Amino acid sequence: MAWSPIATExxxxxxxxxxxxxxxxxxxxxxxxxxxxxxGPWGWPLLGNVLTLGKTPHLALTRLSQQYGDVLQIHIGSxxxxxxxxxxxxxxxxxxxxxxFKGRPDLYSFTLVTDGQSMTFxxxxxxxxxxxxxxxxxxxxxxxxxxxxxSLCTCYLEEHVSKEAEALLGRLQQRMAEAGRxxxxxxxxxxxxxxxxxxxxxxxxxxxxxxxxxxISSTNDFVxxxxxxxxxxxxxILRYLPNPSLQKFKAFNQKFFRFLQNIVQxxxxxxxxxNIQDITGAxxxxxxxxxxxxxxxxxxxxIVNIINxxxxxxxxxxxxxxSWSIMYLVTNPEIQRKIQEELDRVIGRARQPRLSDRLQxxxxxxxxxxxxxxxxxxxxxxxxxxxxxxxxxxxxIPKERCVFVNQWQVNHDxxxxxxxSKFRPERFLTADGTAINKTxxxxxxxxxxxxxxxxxxxxxxxEIFLFLAILLQRLEFSVPAGVKVDLTPIYGLxxxxxxxxxxxxxxxxxxx
Ligand code: HEM
Ligand SMILES: *[C@@H]1O[C@H](CO)[C@@H](O)[C@H](O)[C@H]1NC(C)=O
Numbered sequence: 001m002a003w004s005p006i007a008t009e010x011x012x013x014x015x016x017x018x019x020x021x022x023x024x025x026x027x028x029x030x031x032x033x034x035x036x037x038x039x040g041p042w043g044w045p046l047l048g049n050v051l052t053l054g055k056t057p058h059l060a061l062t063r064l065s066q067q068y069g070d071v072l073q074i075h076i077g078s079x080x081x082x083x084x085x086x087x088x089x090x091x092x093x094x095x096x097x098x099x100x101f102k103g104r105p106d107l108y109s110f111t112l113v114t115d116g117q118s119m120t121f122x123x124x125x126x127x128x129x130x131x132x133x134x135x136x137x138x139x140x141x142x143x144x145x146x147x148x149x150x151s152l153c154t155c156y157l158e159e160h161v162s163k164e165a166e167a168l169l170g171r172l173q174q175r176m177a178e179a180g181r182x183x184x185x186x187x188x189x190x191x192x193x194x195x196x197x198x199x200x201x202x203x204x205x206x207x208x209x210x211x212x213x214x215x216i217s218s219t220n221d222f223v224x225x226x227x228x229x230x231x232x233x234x235x236x237i238l239r240y241l242p243n244p245s246l247q248k249f250k251a252f253n254q255k256f257f258r259f260l261q262n263i264v265q266x267x268x269x270x271x272x273x274x275n276i277q278d279i280t281g282a283x284x285x286x287x288x289x290x291x292x293x294x295x296x297x298x299x300x301x302x303i304v305n306i307i308n309x310x311x312x313x314x315x316x317x318x319x320x321x322x323s324w325s326i327m328y329l330v331t332n333p334e335i336q337r338k339i340q341e342e343l344d345r346v347i348g349r350a351r352q353p354r355l356s357d358r359l360q361x362x363x364x365x366x367x368x369x370x371x372x373x374x375x376x377x378x379x380x381x382x383x384x385x386x387x388x389x390x391x392x393x394x395x396x397i398p399k400e401r402c403v404f405v406n407q408w409q410v411n412h413d414x415x416x417x418x419x420x421s422k423f424r425p426e427r428f429l430t431a432d433g434t435a436i437n438k439t440x441x442x443x444x445x446x447x448x449x450x451x452x453x454x455x456x457x458x459x460x461x462x463e464i465f466l467f468l469a470i471l472l473q474r475l476e477f478s479v480p481a482g483v484k485v486d487l488t489p490i491y492g493l494x495x496x497x498x499x500x501x502x503x504x505x506x507x508x509x510x511x512x
Contacts, residue, residue, distance in 0.1 A: 035396035048075030058379035058408040077234040094450030102451040103385035114367040141283040164468040196314035202278035223492040225249035228380040353469035368429040
């Protein structure tokens, strides 16, 4: 009989299927009486909802939130993942119940970042994490927005950005003279990396070394793997099968770590406690003090890990923001014109824009806010996890549950924005157009919130503002008629636009 082996196979397969289902059920934690688990879609055994996430998890999970609400649960593989949407729900979890939600999951990809010792990508959220975070925050503040006694600029950040933006203007004009066009991402990347390099290492930063250029140009190898919902974190088998993007991720992290280790080592040789001039110096100094008083002591090797976190976060994100800005400006020339009218009116053409001009340039500020909102180029925060059993909006959430926070959803919620898909900087201006509507601007979420909120937010916003003001005062950006510009974001920890090599820049006036 021809059919019988097939029937046997079918029987076997369904038996295994039932067994897996039964085991999966049994694994679910018990929900206390009177409470319920968050709702969510049905998932395949073994796969869970991974197929639903597809290549654009932020859009898929936004659609699911319309169906299941602000607190929902999916499975990736057999791992349950809580997905949070809606500004109020996210604020409730990350701020009001901040201690419950401040953890990070124990993900495989995290173990590959900074030798497994990252402050950011690491399951630790106890006192050691808190001490390292505070240390990083203080060092960053001292060498970005605090004033440099040796300079006329208001702060280190202004000093470095003014210098690098001026160099960028020159380079863009040179590209125009040579080729008649350029790729804005690559040009901006070099300038932004030089700024964070100078803040971290002062003059020791090997700005134009081969090693440094090859490193920063492969940052995509990082952000594409370090993204929320990457299957490699949820299906262990993918670590052992051939996996080119995982290999690139490992190689990038090792190269990056070694590069920074060498500079920190050099720095340590001629370290002078009475003359601290950069973030590395500040961390080393703290360490010297810490070795005497054991509280808050950070082991020496961990200095390089903190530098790795700051340097890594400090160039990819800001480059992405400025590059997206240029792409939006060339596709919305009337918005570019309005920014330039404002710059001409408030600053004129005789001097370079400064950080202190920011309040007087509300339209440029509104453009940046709208860019953050519309691109939502950090679609999810870094994954969180619960540190204890808790209850959110009436739903029971057990300890150590992996949590995705959907920032893209908040920034495109029609209930808040009315016309979320329209790019309209004016929405952030007050009725008379002279200031930013603060209430509305606080509804954009791109830096997370609560205990894990980005420590680079103030610096990032200032740097993006100053780069754009300096560039747009002097140059008009465009693409030739007929060139199609693709603005479809590529999913990752930070989302980029496809490379565009056809951007042009024309001086707005002569500077001689
Ligand atoms: C436009 C630029 C930036 C954006 C959109 C951004 C966004 C974010 C987001 C969404 C998180 C995760 C928050 C969470 O997990 O809840 C984060 C964390 C972090 N960011 Fe940023 N960031 C930017 C620039 C920077 C810069 C310039 C630095 C440092 C120089 C920085 C340093 C960090 C660090 C160290 C963390 C980890 C904090 C922790 O885990 O406790 N970021 N950022
Ligand atoms: C700010 O925006 C909100 C929401 O659109 C609006 O209700 C409010 O009146 C605005 N405030 C000002 C000062 O324009």
